[in-house]
Amino acid sequence: MxxxxxxxxRTREFLAQHPPASTDRLDFLRAxxxxxxxxxxxxxxxxxxxxxxxxxxxxxxxxxAAGAPDNDPRRIGIGLGMAAPTLLAYGTEEQKRRYLRPLxxxxxxxxxxxxEPGAGSDLAxxxxxxxxxxxxxxxxxxxxxxxxxxxxxxxxxxxxTDPGVPKHQGITYFVCDMTDPGVEVRPLRQxxxxxxxxxxxxxxxxxxxxxxxxxxGDGWRVAQTTLNNERVAIGGxxxxxxxxxxxxxxxxxxxxxxxxxxxxxxxxxxxxxxxxVARFTSERLRQQLVAGQPGPEGAGMKLAFARLNQEIxxxxxxxxxxxxxxxxxxxxxxxxxVDFTGRDAGYRYLRSKGNSIEGGTSEVLLNIVAERVLGxxxxxxxxxxxAWKDLAR
Amino acid sequence: MTDxxxxxxxxxxxxxxRDLLTDHCAPxxxxxRTESDAPHDRALWKSLAEDMGLAGLLVPEEQGGxxxxxxxxxxxxxxxxxxxxxVPYLTSAVVATEALLACGDGELLGRLAxxxxxxxxxxxxxxxxxxxxxxxxxxxxxxxxELTGIADAAAADVLLVPADxxxxxxxxxxxxxxxxxxSLDLTRPxxxxxxxxxxxxxxxxxxxxxxxxxxxxxGLLAAEQLGVADWALTETVRYLKERKQFNRPVGGFQxxxxxxxxxxxxxxxxxxxxxxxxxxxASGKDTDVTVAVAQAYAAPVAVRATEEALQLHGGIGMTxxxxxxxxxxxxxxxxxxxxTAGAHREALAxxxxxxxx
Numbered sequence: 033m034x035x036x037x038x039x040x041x042r043t044r045e046f047l048a049q050h051p052p053a054s055t056d057r058l059d060f061l062r063a064x065x066x067x068x069x070x071x072x073x074x075x076x077x078x079x080x081x082x083x084x085x086x087x088x089x090x091x092x093x094x095x096x097a098a099g100a101p102d103n104d105p106r107r108i109g110i111g112l113g114m115a116a117p118t119l120l121a122y123g124t125e126e127q128k129r130r131y132l133r134p135l136x137x138x139x140x141x142x143x144x145x146x147x148e149p150g151a152g153s154d155l156a157x158x159x160x161x162x163x164x165x166x167x168x169x170x171x172x173x174x175x176x177x178x179x180x181x182x183x184x185x186x187x188x189x190x191x192x193t194d195p196g197v198p199k200h201q202g203i204t205y206f207v208c209d210m211t212d213p214g215v216e217v218r219p220l221r222q223x224x225x226x227x228x229x230x231x232x233x234x235x236x237x238x239x240x241x242x243x244x245x246x247x248x249g250d251g252w253r254v255a256q257t258t259l260n261n262e263r264v265a266i267g268g269x270x271x272x273x274x275x276x277x278x279x280x281x282x283x284x285x286x287x288x289x290x291x292x293x294x295x296x297x298x299x300x301x302x303x304x305x306x307x308x309v310a311r312f313t314s315e316r317l318r319q320q321l322v323a324g325q326p327g328p329e330g331a332g333m334k335l336a337f338a339r340l341n342q343e344i345x346x347x348x349x350x351x352x353x354x355x356x357x358x359x360x361x362x363x364x365x366x367x368x369x370v371d372f373t374g375r376d377a378g379y380r381y382l383r384s385k386g387n388s389i390e391g392g393t394s395e396v397l398l399n400i401v402a403e404r405v406l407g408x409x410x411x412x413x414x415x416x417x418x419a420w421k422d423l424a425r
Numbered sequence: 426m427t428d429x430x431x432x433x434x435x436x437x438x439x440x441x442x443r444d445l446l447t448d449h450c451a452p453x454x455x456x457x458r459t460e461s462d463a464p465h466d467r468a469l470w471k472s473l474a475e476d477m478g479l480a481g482l483l484v485p486e487e488q489g490g491x492x493x494x495x496x497x498x499x500x501x502x503x504x505x506x507x508x509x510x511x512v513p514y515l516t517s518a519v520v521a522t523e524a525l526l527a528c529g530d531g532e533l534l535g536r537l538a539x540x541x542x543x544x545x546x547x548x549x550x551x552x553x554x555x556x557x558x559x560x561x562x563x564x565x566x567x568x569x570x571e572l573t574g575i576a577d578a579a580a581a582d583v584l585l586v587p588a589d590x591x592x593x594x595x596x597x598x599x600x601x602x603x604x605x606x607x608s609l610d611l612t613r614p615x616x617x618x619x620x621x622x623x624x625x626x627x628x629x630x631x632x633x634x635x636x637x638x639x640x641x642x643x644g645l646l647a648a649e650q651l652g653v654a655d656w657a658l659t660e661t662v663r664y665l666k667e668r669k670q671f672n673r674p675v676g677g678f679q680x681x682x683x684x685x686x687x688x689x690x691x692x693x694x695x696x697x698x699x700x701x702x703x704x705x706x707a708s709g710k711d712t713d714v715t716v717a718v719a720q721a722y723a724a725p726v727a728v729r730a731t732e733e734a735l736q737l738h739g740g741i742g743m744t745x746x747x748x749x750x751x752x753x754x755x756x757x758x759x760x761x762x763x764x765t766a767g768a769h770r771e772a773l774a775x776x777x778x779x780x781x782x
Contacts, residue, residue, distance in 0.1 A: 285779055292782035300779060301770040305721045312697035316429035323430060332690040395683070402682035406662050406689060409677035 039087050043069060043094040052100045061103055061137040069095075070136045074120065078132050086322045103138045106369035110180060111135040111142035115188050118258045122205070122246040131186065131207070143184035145175040145208060145232055146255065150425060152177075153396045155259075156199045156252055157415075157423065160234060162191035162206065169193075169206070169244075171214075171237040177390070181217045181230035182366060184210045188258060189239075190251045195421040202420055203251035207243040214238070224382045225362040228370050259392070270318065271311050277341045277373060277380065278307035281348040284377075291351050300351075303344050310336050328405045335397050338387035341372070345380040352377055427708075427715075429700045435500045442479070442504040445472055450508045452748035458511055459611035459751075465580040470512045473501075474540025480518040481538030483526065483641075489535035495641065499648035499703035506652025509751045511612040513577035517543045519645055524585050524593065524638040528629025533583065533595055545581035546638055547596075547618050549574035553764020554639040554716075555772050560631070561620055563588035568596060568620040576762070578603050578616035586620065587631035594625030610758035612751060643763040644702040644716035650727035651699045653756050654692050657727075657734035657749070661685065664738055681737060688733055691726045698722045714776050721769040724760035731756040 046067045050060055064070055065079040072088050074080025105112055112135070119131055134140040151158040160173025171191055181187070187208040194202035208215070214237035219227030246254040274282050285292065285300060313336070317329045349356040360376040372383060388394040402408045415423055431439070449469050458464055474480035482498045484490020491497075498519060505514055517537060521544030525534045536542035548558050551574060561570030568586055578584065581603075584596045602619040628634075662685055665676030675681060702719035705712045731753040735742040742749045760766065774781055 282777075282779060289780075289782075292780075294782055297774070297779075297781050298770075301721075301774055304777070304779060305718050305770065305773065306694075308718045309694045309698045309722045312427075312429060312701045313694045315427070316697040316700065319428070319430050325430075329693050332686075332693060335687075336690055336694065398683040398686040399679065401686035401689060402676075406682075406685055408662065408666065408682050408685065409674050411677060411679055412673070 036087060036090055039072065039081075039083065039090050040094060042067075043091050047094065047098045047100070052098055057101045058137060058139065060101055062133070064095075064100075065133050065136050071116075074132075078120070078128055079136055084324065086324055089322065103136060107180070107183070108135070108138045108141055110144050111138075111140070111186075114144060114258045114261050115142040115186070117261045118188060118205075118245065118254060121257050122254050124242075126242070127207070127245070135186075140185040141180055141183045143178050143180045143187045143210070143232075144258070145178060145181075145187045145189040145234075146258075147175060147177045149174060149176050153393050155255075156203065157420075157425070158190060158192060158203065159425070160189075160191045161195075162193050162204060162239070164193070165238075168238055168240040169204075171206075171208070171234045171239055173234050175232040175234070176220065176229075178217075178230045178232050179228060179370075181210065181232050182219065183368065186210060187232075188245070190255050192420065193248055193251075196419050197249070198417055199415060199420040199423065200252045201249055203255070204248050205245040205251035205254040206239050207245060208234075208237065208239055209243070212237055212239075219364075219366055221364055223385065224379055225359075226365045226367060228367055270315055273308065273311065275311065276307060276337075277344045277384070278304055280373060280377070280380070281344055281351065284348065284351060291353055296347065296351055299347055303340065303347060306340055307344065310340055328401075331397065331401050331405060334387075334391065335394050335401075338384075338394055341380075341384040341387050345377065345384045348377040349381045427701055427704045427710075429697055429704065431500065431700075432496075435497060438497055439500050439504060441477065442473070442501055443507075445469075445477070446504060446508040446510060450510050452509075452751065455509060455511055455612060455751060456746075456748065464511050464611060464614050465513065465577070466511050467580075469510060470514075470540070470543070470580075473512060473514065474518065478540070479514075480522075480540035482518065483522050484534055484538040488531050488538065490538035495645060495703045495706035499645055499699065502645050502648040503652040503655075503699075506649035506755070507656045509612045509653070509656075509748070509755050513543050513545065513580045515642065515645065515649060516545050516577040516613075517581070520546045520638045520642045521581075521583075521585055523641040524634040525628065527634040527637040528593060530595070530628040533628065537583075542582045543577075543580050544583045544585060545575060545578045546635065547572045547575050547578070547584045547586040548635055548639070550576040550613075550615060550758075550763070551761045551765075552639060553768045553772075554636055554643055555768070556764065558587055558631070558635055560587045560589045563590040563592060563594070563625070564622075566624060566627075567622045568594060568625045569622060570620055572618045573606070574615050575603075575618050576613050576615055578618055579605050579614060584618060585628070585634075586618070586625060587635060588625070591630055591632065592627040593629050593631040593634050595628050596620065596623050596625045600624055608758070610754045612755055613758065639763055640712070640716055641706055643720045643769070644706045644712070646759060646763055647695070647699040647702050647719040647723040650723040650756065650759050651692070651695050653752050653759070654688075654695055654727045654730035657730040657752055657756075658685070658688050658692050660749070661688075661734045661737050668739075675737075684733060684737070688730055692730065695723055695726045714773065717769040717773045717776060720764060721766045721773065724756075724766045727756040728753075728760050 068081040070079035072081045072083040073085035148158050162169040162171045189206045189208040193204040214235045216233040218231045220229045220231050221227045320327050359378040481490030482493040486492035537544045561568045581598050586594045600623040604617040606615045608615045668675045698719040702716050705715035735749050741747050
């Protein structure tokens with residue numbers, strides 16, 4: 033099944049059998065998964081048809097035209113974007129069958145228990161321990177920056193199972209049940225005033241061995257799949273001009289001539305040009321993916337957007353002058369999803385500071401581009417052949 | 426939607442041009458030529474323009490051209506930029522050709538398309554699409570006056586001269602006095618054109634012809650700047666993998682890796698901007714905005730890429746024998762050519778309704 037026409041008629045047939053207007057939302061999504069139209073490049077029986085990934089656009093276009101419900105990717109992004117490809121690559125047949133369907137329909141939300149207070153960019157230094165006990169593991173430690181943890185049913189978790197070997201070798205990858213005893217989620221209030229992320233404390237959490245993903249000690253390799261998918265999360269939709277962070281500031285400029293100054297005008301035009309060029313670049317990347325020729329450009333897009341978002345939102349606060357001294361609301365909230373361009377200029381300014389930290393700091397991404405794209409030598413390392421327990425912390 | 430990829434045919438064209446330039450346009454030869462009386466590479470021009478038929482890419486087949494588009498011309502310019510090739514491709518096959526396309530002069534257009542005649546628009550290289558242009562005095566079909574900063578005029582057979590009566594005149598180069606100026610960019614030399622009663626043939630109205638020519642020039646210059654920047658990045662990465670200091674390859678130091686990674690990202694963006702401009706010129710859709718965006722973005726990136734290349738090559742980068750200076754000079758001159766980045770941003774302000782205070 034690779035043919036565009038065949039897939040289009042298959043999608044139409046499905047829509048005829050499950051008219052979106054008269055079908056319950058969840059029933060529709062479950063049936064769509066079972067029909068192999070959830071992600072066509074996944075195997076049959078797991079929501080797909082083993083078709084080329086580029087054909088997904090055919091399905092989406094048909095469904096969108098028919099007014100089909102979507103599966104709310106904003107809320108389930110970690111499941112869809114990171115947990116699913118990792119489960120697909122490393123999960124057992126049982127694991128895939130258990131987790132992928134409710135993950136895709138959004139019935140079960142996932143979160144990611146990777147970062148720790150002492151292990152951010154140096155993620156492999158993590159100290160959360162998983163100790164073998166009977167036919168399972170007992171996990172103790174603390175994770176941080178966990179979005180959706182307060183909504184999540186499941187987590188992908190990496191923990192140290194052997195402190196006696198170098199840090200990359202002693203890590204194992206698990207699926208953690210967030211409803212288990214010993215899992216405590218605490219909101220982590222951020223500079224914006226809201227608690228979009230959480231701290232997660234793991235105290236004597238028991239994880240059966242059949243929730244291990246990949247071999248014992250192979251967790252770092254498994255985590256690479258997750259991290260690569262996190263960083264190359266490319267929007268499948270073409271963005272209109274001024275579709276990103278530049279939109280609100282351009283609107284303010286047009287509507288509020290009294291705020292204009294020559295110096296801000298120069299900065300605005302420069303950033304407008306950069307935003308437009310970034311839009312072309314992600315559109316080009318999207319076209320490459322559709323054509324089946326993914327380029328290395330994806331590695332850098334997050335870097336570009338982080339810098340642009342920060343500069344544009346910073347400009348907007350200044351542009352607002354007296355109003356820039358105000359803030360919309362400092363109330364501590366726990367949003368279900370984050371809308372970077374929502375709320376006011378002050379919020380956008382503060383939230384965008386996270387863009388160069390979350391999902392890999394810009395500094396680490398620059399190293400990755402330099403080493404993997406440009407082939408430059410790695411920095412000399414002093415932590416590679418030392419047992420984790422002997423490393424300075 | 427804009428097609429931002431390269432087609433298979435465009436990649437084949439790139440490969441053919443690159444092969445030719447690899448064999449016939451080595452940096453040492455370019456450098457030696459810049460110090461001679463004949464900075465232009467006539468033999469290379471003949472291979473490129475006549476043998477490969479690339480001078481006529483923008484000209485319809487019925488007028489003796491290839492009937493291709495700005496997308497293909499952009500690919501050629503990328504490669505010419507990567508080699509800082511001293512040929513009048515941008516000035517003759519793009520700028521003069523576009524001016525004649527606006528005038529509809531079939532005969533001269535056909536000669537330019539064949540590559541056997543080289544044309545140059547007698548408008549200063551610094552002039553952007555929105556800028557006013559200098560003219561000479563027209564008097565009973567003869568032209569009087571002096572124009573400066575005319576790129577590649579020394580190589581041209583025909584000069585297209587705007588006159589004060591609103592006409593664009595074709596003047597045989599040997600009817601004018603062409604005096605080479607000492608140019609920052611040795612590979613695209615400027616000249617003064619002096620006309621003392623030279624006979625000119627009116628080919629059309631100067632205003633629309635020059636505007637069309639300069640817009641295409643600005644848009645496709647981004648492709649050349651991409652080639653220049655891409656060479657600078659590639660060559661610097663290669664050098665820093667080999668060059669050792671402090672007992673390590675210099676390219677292993679994080680401070681330098683980050684600079685190169687940022688530069689790579691800018692070149693990736695420049696590629697998308699240049700493709701968008703070429704596609705917009707070819708399709709005629711959203712052309713003014715896309716060309717202004719590409720040119721506002723391209724110039725600073727190409728300049729920075731060559732400046733970084735020079736700095737990261739260390740002492741060798743400051744020498745006459747190393748080719749990096751040829752690229753730096755081209756990039757800096759290109760940042761003024763056909764309008765500065767600032768001039769294009771100013772044009773954008775009106776185009777996208779972001780007015781100045």
